[in-house]
Amino acid sequence: MLIEVGIGGLAIDEKSKSPVVLLQEVGGERYLHIWIGPAEASAIAMELAGRKFQRPLTHDLMAMIVEGLKAHVSKVVISELKDNTFFAKIILDRQSENVAVDARPSDSIALALRTHSPIYVAEELLNGQGKVGTEKTKEEREAERAEELRRFLEKMNPEDFGKFF
Secondary structure (H helix, E strand, O other): OEEEEEEEEEEEOOOOOOEEEEEEEOOOOOEEEEEOOHHHHHHHHHHHHOOOOOOOOHHHHHHHHHHHOOOEEEEEEEEEEEOOEEEEEEEEEEOOEEEEEEEOHHHHHHHHHHHOOOEEEEHHHHOOOOOOOOOOOHHHHHHHHHHHHHHHHHHOOHHHOOOOO
């Protein structure tokens, strides 16, 4: 089941210093945090603030291309979380044809804002079944791997190491 969400805000994760977009359930209390890139965070923030540039930026260009093809963005769907990566689809309608385009959630959100299209999230992501909000940062994963390697090396006998010289 898909749940409509709105932009609850943008923030910087203090631990990783990465931008985070907060998606909040429309008419509800559930939310989803998605870590995004600085350029996409800027594009989302500029659109939320109503700032426009003289020349089109990337997401403005995407919206113009969709319009130029006589299509429209019917919705954006953030569908799954795999290996700490969120996946999204931009659903385009053109005449009687629907096309789902694989995209990053951040680009999808920026485009949805420019085209005034709804944003949906798979309910299991809002319910936390996809480990949302509990993902480990890259630094935490690397620290765990380093600790595992240290424990492995401590248990080895010096004879287990080959002679390399």
